[in-house]
Amino acid sequence: RCGCERIRINVSGHFFETRASILDKHPDTLLGNPRKRQLYYDHTRDEIFLDRHRPSFEAIFSYYQYGGKLKRPHHVHDDIFLSELMFYELESDVVEEYKRGEGYTSDDIEVPKNKILKYLWMLFEYPETSRAAFVVALVSVIMTLVSIILFCVETLPAFSDTHCVADEAPNFLDPFFIIETTCTLWFTAEVVIRFISSPNKFRFIKDFKNIVDVTAIIPYYITFVNVISTMSCSSAKSSASLAFLRVIRLIRVFKLTKHSVGLQVLVLTFKASIEGLGLFLVALIVC
Template sequence: MAVVSLLNQAPYRRAHSSRERLNVADREDESWLHGDNRHNNNHALENKRSSGCRGTLTGSHQCSIETCDRIAINVSGMHYEAWQTVFERHPSTLLGDPNKRQRYYDRRKREYFFDRHRPTFEAIFNYYQYGGGLRRPETVPDDIFQSELDFFEIESEEIDAYRADEGYVEETILLPEGPIQKKIWMIMEYPETSKPAYVVAIISVLVTLVSIVLFCVETIPSVQHVECVPGNSPDFADPFFIIESLCTFWFTVEVVIRIIVCPSKPNFFKDFKNLVDITAVIPYYVTLSNVLITMDCDSANTSTSLAFLRVIRLVRVFKLTKHSAGLQVLIMTFRASLQGLLLFLVAMIVCILLFSSAIYYAELGIDESQINSIPDGFWWAVITMTTVGYGDKVPVGVWGKLIGSLCALAGVLTLSIPVPIITENFNKFYAHKTGRGRI
C-alpha cells in the first residue's frame, strides 16, 4: 500500500523547470480575472509588462519574470532573468535603457529576445550583475566579443579598459593642417603610407646601422689612429670622419625637417625619441666647431667632456621600432610588465641583503675567505642568484657553502616570478600586433 501511495502521488511530485513553474503561476493569476474585468485587467497588465516601468506589488500578487520588477531575456534559446534594477545601473546601455530594448520585446512570450552570441552574453550578463571589468571567455574570439559589446552598447570606458587589458594600444595620429606639411610629415613618420615614405625609412635604418657599426669599430685598437698630429691642421679626408659627417648630416636634415613640419612643437619636444635625435648630433658639431675655429686638433680635447653624449647614438636603434613589429611588442611587453618586474626587483634586493650578510658572517674569521665585507657579499649574491657564477668570489667554509646553496635555490625561485607575467603580456601584444586573435 505504501508503494501504491507513492505512485499515486508521483504526478503531483513531478519536478517542474523554472519556466514551467512560472507558466503555472501565470495561469493561476489569470484565473482570478473574470467577467468584464478580466479583459480590462489583461489589457492593463499587458501594457504594464511592455512599458518596462516599475510598479508596486499588491498583497495578493505573485511576482514573476513578466512583471515590471524582473526582466526575462532570451539569447538564442538561453534564458536569463534579473531584477530591473540590475540593468538600470547602466542606463546608457541597450539593456539598461527601456526605450532601446523595447524593440526586442516579444509580447507573446513576454520576454526580450536577442539572436546573438550566447557565450559572449554570459560575460556581459555577469558584468551587469556583479560589476567590475569585462572578462572575455577563453573560447570566444576577440573580434566576436567586441562586436557583441558594441551591439549591447556597453560603456565606452569599459570597452577601452578591456582593450587595454587585452593588449590593444590606441595611437592618436595628429597631422599638420597644411597639405604640403601633411604630406612631408607622412613621409617622415609613417613608412607604410607611400613608396617615398618607405624609401626614406629604409635610408634612415641603413644610416642608423652604419652609425652604430662605426661607433663600435672605431674603438678597436687595431684600427684606432690619430686623426691629426698636434700642431698640424686636422685631416678632413679621414674615412671615419667622412662617414661620421655623412651620417650626422642625414640625422640633422631629418630632425630639422620633422621640426619644421611637425603638427605640434610642444608634443614634438616632449617625445623622448626626438630629444635623442637632437642630442645625438650635438657632440659632433661642438667638436667640429672647436676644430674649425682653431684649425688645431688640440682644441678637440676641450670638448671631451661631451664625448659621453656620443653613446646616445646607440639609442637611435629604438627608431627601428617604427619598422619592426617585434621590437614594438617587446617594448610594450616590458612596459605592461613593469609592476611584475618591480616585484621581482624587491624580492631580489631582499634576498641579496639577506644572503650577503649571512655569507659575510659565515666566512668571518676564515683566513682564506674571499668575502671581506658585506658589499663583497652583494656581488657574490647577485652572481649566485642569477646562476652566472664567475667564481671570483666563492665561499670557503662549510657554512658558507651551505648558504651559497640556499642562495642559488632562492635565486632560481626568484627569477621565476616575472616569467609568467612577461609571457602572458607578450602573447597578448603579439597576437594583436600581428592580427592573430586568440581562439
C-alpha cells in the first residue's frame, strides 16, 4: 500500500522488477492501475505474466521508470511497437507524440450531415472508400498529367503557330485549346463540387491542396477572358503577366500529392527537415 513493495513482471520469459510506486505514477495505464494488472497476476509464481513482445517492453519499461518520450528500438517494427503501446494503454498524449515523431498523421475525418453532400464529399475526397471514388481520383490524376505534359509540349517551336489563324484570330479548334479546356472544366467542376459538399468551408479554403487547385485553374480563365476581349491570341501570348500565369499552371503537379502516399511522405520529410534545408539555402545564397 505504501508503494515500497517490489513487483516482478515476466514478459515472455524476460524478467523485469520494479517498485509499485514507480508504476503508480501512471495510474491510467495497464501496469499502473492495480486493478488492471491484477488480471495478469500469477499467484503460484508471485509475478505478473504477460505473453507479449519482449523487445518492445524494454522501451516501455524504461518509460515507466524514467518518463519522458517513448523511443522505439531500431530493430522493432513500428506497427508492432504501436500495438504494444495500445495494449499497455499508455497515456494518449504520449502515444500521439510518438506517432507524430514516426510520421503518422492524425487528421479528424469530418463528413457532411446531408446524405447527398456526404456522398459527393466521399466521392471526390477519399478514393479508398469506393470503386467510383477510385475512378474519380484516377481521372483527376490523368487530367493533371495530361495538362502538365500539354503545357510542356505546346512550347515546342513546331506548335507555336497552331494557336492562331489568319489575322491573328484565336483558333478555338486548336487541339491544345480543346484539351486544356477539357482539363480545366474538370478541375473547375471538381473544386466547385468539393467546396459545396465540404463540411467545413473555412477549413476547405485554408487547405494547401485546395489553394493549389484554385491557383491552377485561374490562369486559364484570365488568359481566356483576355483573348475573348481582344480577339487576338498574339496579345495574350506576348503579355508578360499572362505568361507568368501560364507558368503557374505547373503548380498542378502538387495535386498529385493528394493521391500519392509517396509524395505525401516526401512533403512530410521536407517539413521535418526544414531547419536543415533552410541553413543549406542560406549557405547557398551566400556562395
